[in-house]
Amino acid sequence: METILLPENTSAYNRPKNFKRHLKKEAPFGVGSGALVWQFLFFYAPLVLMLISSFSRFHIDGTFESFTFAHFKQILKIDYFLVIFESLKLGFTTACSTLLLGFPLAYTIALKGGRFKSFLLFLVIIPFWTNFLLHIYAWFFVLEKGGFLNQVLLWTNLIQEPIHFLNTSFAVHLMMVYYYLPFMTLPIYSSLEKFDPTLIEASMDLGATKFQTFRRVVLPVLMPAIRTGFFLVFIPAFGEFVIPELMGGDKFMYVGSVVSQFIMGEKTAPIGIAFTVLSGGILLAASFLLYKGTFALNRWLTGGHR
Amino acid sequence: MRSITLDRVSMTKRGSKILNEVSLKLPSSKFVALLGPSGCGKTTLLRAIAGFETIDSGRIFLGENDISHLPVHQRSMNYVFQDYALFPHLTVEQNIAYSLKIQRRPKMEIEQRVKKLLKSFDIEPLYHRYPEELSGGQQQRVAIARAIIAEPHVLLLDEPLAALDFKLSERMLIELIDLQDLLQMTFLYVTHDQLEALTVADLVIVMGAGGTIEQIGTPKEVYEFPKNAFVANFVGSTNLFEGTIEEIFDKEVVLKSTSNELMNISVADKPVWLQKNNTAVASIRPEKIDISKKPLANFSNNFKGIVTSIVYEGMSTKYYVRLDTGRKIIVFEQNEHHFIRDEINYDDEVYISWQKENVVLMER
Numbered sequence: 287m288e289t290i291l292l293p294e295n296t297s298a299y300n301r302p303k304n305f306k307r308h309l310k311k312e313a314p315f316g317v318g319s320g321a322l323v324w325q326f327l328f329f330y331a332p333l334v335l336m337l338i339s340s341f342s343r344f345h346i347d348g349t350f351e352s353f354t355f356a357h358f359k360q361i362l363k364i365d366y367f368l369v370i371f372e373s374l375k376l377g378f379t380t381a382c383s384t385l386l387l388g389f390p391l392a393y394t395i396a397l398k399g400g401r402f403k404s405f406l407l408f409l410v411i412i413p414f415w416t417n418f419l420l421h422i423y424a425w426f427f428v429l430e431k432g433g434f435l436n437q438v439l440l441w442t443n444l445i446q447e448p449i450h451f452l453n454t455s456f457a458v459h460l461m462m463v464y465y466y467l468p469f470m471t472l473p474i475y476s477s478l479e480k481f482d483p484t485l486i487e488a489s490m491d492l493g494a495t496k497f498q499t500f501r502r503v504v505l506p507v508l509m510p511a512i513r514t515g516f517f518l519v520f521i522p523a524f525g526e527f528v529i530p531e532l533m534g535g536d537k538f539m540y541v542g543s544v545v546s547q548f549i550m551g552e553k554t555a556p557i558g559i560a561f562t563v564l565s566g567g568i569l570l571a572a573s574f575l576l577y578k579g580t581f582a583l584n585r586w587l588t589g590g591h592r
Numbered sequence: 593m594r595s596i597t598l599d600r601v602s603m604t605k606r607g608s609k610i611l612n613e614v615s616l617k618l619p620s621s622k623f624v625a626l627l628g629p630s631g632c633g634k635t636t637l638l639r640a641i642a643g644f645e646t647i648d649s650g651r652i653f654l655g656e657n658d659i660s661h662l663p664v665h666q667r668s669m670n671y672v673f674q675d676y677a678l679f680p681h682l683t684v685e686q687n688i689a690y691s692l693k694i695q696r697r698p699k700m701e702i703e704q705r706v707k708k709l710l711k712s713f714d715i716e717p718l719y720h721r722y723p724e725e726l727s728g729g730q731q732q733r734v735a736i737a738r739a740i741i742a743e744p745h746v747l748l749l750d751e752p753l754a755a756l757d758f759k760l761s762e763r764m765l766i767e768l769i770d771l772q773d774l775l776q777m778t779f780l781y782v783t784h785d786q787l788e789a790l791t792v793a794d795l796v797i798v799m800g801a802g803g804t805i806e807q808i809g810t811p812k813e814v815y816e817f818p819k820n821a822f823v824a825n826f827v828g829s830t831n832l833f834e835g836t837i838e839e840i841f842d843k844e845v846v847l848k849s850t851s852n853e854l855m856n857i858s859v860a861d862k863p864v865w866l867q868k869n870n871t872a873v874a875s876i877r878p879e880k881i882d883i884s885k886k887p888l889a890n891f892s893n894n895f896k897g898i899v900t901s902i903v904y905e906g907m908s909t910k911y912y913v914r915l916d917t918g919r920k921i922i923v924f925e926q927n928e929h930h931f932i933r934d935e936i937n938y939d940d941e942v943y944i945s946w947q948k949e950n951v952v953l954m955e956r
Contacts, residue, residue: 482675482677484673484675484677485677485679485680487644487664487671487673487677488671488673488677488678488679489679489690490643490663490664490665491642491643491644491664491665491669491670491671491739492665492670492690492691492694492738492739492742493665493691493694493695493742494665494690494694495665498694502690502694503679503681506681507679507680507681509681584681588681588682588686589693
């Protein structure tokens with residue numbers, strides 16, 4: 287007679303009740319430590335250095351002299367705050383516009399895509415394959431005075447005179463939305479993929495109209511993904527440098543341009559750093575408020591109580 | 593409470609008929625089970641009644657009102673989904689209150705009604721939890737509470753116990769019966785489990801493959817007097833004999849089966865098809881057959897055979913017997929004693945007998 291030894295704890299049947307917490311306890315800490323060291327050396331340490339140097343005066347030879355608020359005094363002017371405000375506005379409008387475009391796009395691909403789903407998703411990502419500068423120059427041809435867009439508008443008799451699109455706020459925003467759209471679309475798409483359509487049926491069955499269902503069930507369930515997409519767009523858009531520079535000419539000043547001017551300028555680097563710290567602080571505060579705002583929005587959507 | 597009437601409801605999906613001229617009238621305030629094999633269209637029928645599916649032809653009434661083309665949210669019925677479909681972003685309390693909030697009921701009223709349901713469903717301490725923090729049975733209760741809070745005329749249940757383990761589903765079944773009794777709502781309960789259907793229902797609707805209704809009746813009627821071979825076979829297990837009518841007497845006929853057994857069958861009335869030399873099917877339930885190692889007296893049908901296999905099920909035992917004619921018969925015996933005097937074993941020669949009154953004769 288052979289004895290069969292059944293190993294204990296082999297399969298999923300023996301999984302502890304709270305598997306996630308169990309994993310958290312059991313997973314070796316070492317797995318993430320490499321990345322953590324990297325992060326510390328090349329991200330947190332420079333950040334601290336930057337913070338210190340924004341409050342410091344240096345000798346000509348680069349050695350530390352004393353602490354000072356002088357750099358900050360230089361930038362505590364209404365003009366610089368207006369630049370930060372403009373950047374916040376740019377980030378916010380970009381995030382909102384990409385949401386308005388990206389949500390229906392993700393919705394269509396995820397729920398109506400059928401067997402073309404992967405292909406359609408692939409089309410969303412494909413622009414990343416070509417160099418970004420190439421996109422911008424391509425858009426020049428579309429937007430310039432004799433460009434494609436003007437030709438179409440003239441040909442359809444919508445306008446009589448060609449319009450200046452380049453170096454306008456419109457061109458900047460258009461390009462921002464164009465570039466940041468996938469960052470909004472992808473998280474919403476992946477969340478919609480997992481969305482259980484019977485929730486919609488359940489809501490309608492309980493008396494809700496299509497609109498009420500969208501407001502009270504679809505949007506709130508997707509809110510974590512919308513929030514992710516929003517900040518994936520909002521934060522980099524705030525600091526965006528290339529697009530306003532190239533599409534807006536020198537007409538529009540955003541945080542990125544100001545920082546670059548200070549850093550490149552003679553002896554003004556510490557002011558640039560101070561400005562980065564200031565704008566970063568304001569961005570952090572604004573993000574925090576917006577983050578809280580999404581939760582308040584969610585409570586309002588679900589007709590909040592408690 | 594109003595109830596549902598279906599008038600020749602048909603539906604075709606991708607070229608195949610899912611519902612084929614389904615007509616029925618549900619009695620109001622009754623527990624009705626819609627029983628059928630997987631893929632017979634029973635869930636589709638339920639979804640059509642709820643309004644999730646559009647029917648191609650026919651009409652659906654709630655009371656006197658034609659609701660065939662009413663959107664889902666305007667039909668006063670509620671649906672309990674197989675996987676519950678609880679809103680993951682809402683707490684238990686908010687889930688249950690959903691339909692009342694949509695109706696813009698006063699806050700006080702909502703709170704009171706939710707509280708009452710939480711109490712009667714025994715889930716009061718869970719009111720602040722989210723669905724993912726609940727067990728299957730608890731989710732089930734929340735789903736039912738959410739569906740009945742608006743006091744619909746009809747509650748539609750789509751295999752609500754399929755995801756629960758045996759013990760729990762047995763308990764929930766009894767709770768459902770009590771609930772229906774209390775609310776006096778019409779429950780339309782879809783299931784493929786004949787035992788569930790027979791247990792809960794006041795009325796059983798048996799649906800066959802191809803979206804047709806095979807029989808409507810009380811559990812007892814459906815089980816004891818199946819209208820056709822499909823129902824006899826699907827509801828419970830049975831022994832079917834196809835054959836031709838050999839002889840017709842006053843209250844009795846003789847059927848000669850395809851494997852040449854001659855069988856006496858009692859008949860109460862004589863439908864048109866019951867003619868000499870016509871084909872027919874006879875059904876005899878396994879539990880209505882007696883089995884013994886010695887010949888049994890006073891039975892109207894007696895056969896001899898060999899036991900080919902025995903399935904011991906604790907409470908009862910199933911014997912598979914091969915008759916001399918080669919036909920296989922299932923016999924079901926209660927295990928009434930610890931020690932059986934004359935235990936039947938494999939390959940034993942046995943006598944099996946049944947009364948002619950216990951046979952059901954059906955049109956072929």
